[in-house]
Amino acid sequence: MPELPEVETIRRGLVDRIREARIQEILARPCRVFRMEPAALEVLRDQTIEDLKRRGKFLVLSTQDHFCIFHLGMTGQLTLRHPDRPDGGFVRHAATGLQRASQHSPDQHTHFEIHLDDGRQILYRDVRKFGRIHLLDRNDDLLEEFFGRLGLEPFSDDYRKDSFLRLFEGRRLSIKALLLDQTFVAGIGNIYADEALFEARVHPLTPSDHLTRSQKTRLFEAIPLVLKKGIQFGGTSLRDYVDSEGRSGTHQDELQVYGRKGLACPRCGASIRKIVVAQRGTHFCARCQRRRTSRRKPGP
DNA sequence: AACCTTCCCTGATGGC
DNA sequence: TGCCATCAGGGAAGGT
Numbered sequence: 001m002p003e004l005p006e007v008e009t010i011r012r013g014l015v016d017r018i019r020e021a022r023i024q025e026i027l028a029r030p031c032r033v034f035r036m037e038p039a040a041l042e043v044l045r046d047q048t049i050e051d052l053k054r055r056g057k058f059l060v061l062s063t064q065d066h067f068c069i070f071h072l073g074m075t076g077q078l079t080l081r082h083p084d085r086p087d088g089g090f091v092r093h094a095a096t097g098l099q100r101a102s103q104h105s106p107d108q109h110t111h112f113e114i115h116l117d118d119g120r121q122i123l124y125r126d127v128r129k130f131g132r133i134h135l136l137d138r139n140d141d142l143l144e145e146f147f148g149r150l151g152l153e154p155f156s157d158d159y160r161k162d163s164f165l166r167l168f169e170g171r172r173l174s175i176k177a178l179l180l181d182q183t184f185v186a187g188i189g190n191i192y193a194d195e196a197l198f199e200a201r202v203h204p205l206t207p208s209d210h211l212t213r214s215q216k217t218r219l220f221e222a223i224p225l226v227l228k229k230g231i232q233f234g235g236t237s238l239r240d241y242v243d244s245e246g247r248s249g250t251h252q253d254e255l256q257v258y259g260r261k262g263l264a265c266p267r268c269g270a271s272i273r274k275i276v277v278a279q280r281g282t283h284f285c286a287r288c289q290r291r292r293t294s295r296r297k298p299g300p
Numbered sequence: 301a302a303c304c305t306t307c308c309c310t311g312a313t314g315g316c
Numbered sequence: 317t318g319c320c321a322t323c324a325g326g327g328a329a330g331g332t
């Protein structure tokens with residue numbers, strides 16, 4: 001489940017290696033991840049890669065004339081394959097699930113290949129095909145329109161307290177559901193939502209319009225904190241996530257609550273609980289993250 | 301408009 | 317061993 005830290009780790013691993021590389025060949029196997037006719041991607045041939053940016057969980061590969069936009073969904077992998085290095089197999093890690101130890105040759109799940117003129121290949125692999133690949137003409141207005149309602153970008157200048165607070169207006173759903181809503185803050189997924197709520201000591205079922213000012217403030221600060229930590233550890237590898245070189249991150253060892261049902265809360269020692277909120281597994285410490293006891297209205 | 305549910309998709313896992 | 321049900325979940329789509 002690549003979220004902002006995993007997508008950012010992939011971006012950082014790729015951007016300097018592929019910038020100024022020329023695309024020699026495009027291979028796109030028919031698959032629902034493509035939001036256009038796969039043949040349309042032929043326009044990328046002979047284009048030079050200029051940049052790789054991230055917005056929320058999206059990666060934007062820019063060439064002179066085009067934007068190729070990737071969303072990795074649940075199991076998407078974007079890796080760089082070097083012709084002079086040996087391919088490895090897919091190695092299953094006992095504790096964390098399916099992972100890959102090194103670069104790989106294309107298999108039945110590799111839907112998109114960008115061959116560079118020096119022999120290297122950018123491979124998009126996605127077992128469950130929840131990912132998406134879009135193609136746009138290189139036009140900033142089109143890109144802005146594409147990202148239309150996407151929410152605040154956590155490490156940008158737009159991430160300000162007043163903007164953050166304004167996004168609560170008119171929202172009453174649970175705070176966990178709001179965190180997962182990409183029109184609120186972009187890039188948060190199930191793992192970092194739970195981590196941020198734990199850090200801010202907010203119960204995931206709290207209705208968004210019931211959060212106190214200080215709870216919102218703590219959440220505003222917790223979000224970039226947990227995301228930054230995720231990036232520092234190279235992302236969270238639970239099942240399918242690997243960086244651009246096929247390596248696992250180590251942030252799974254740093255998680256405070258996610259996936260730790262029944263284990264001790266690192267803050268207070270109470271047992272971590274798992275419930276379902278917004279159709280998603282949700283982990284929290286019932287002692288550290290209390291539901292605010294409803295304040296009785298003062299009588300007349 | 302906000303919110304909720306269903307669905308997509310595959311591989312791992314557990315019960316029998 | 318094999319078979320089947322269940323689970324994981326980001327986001328689109330459709331309904332209220």
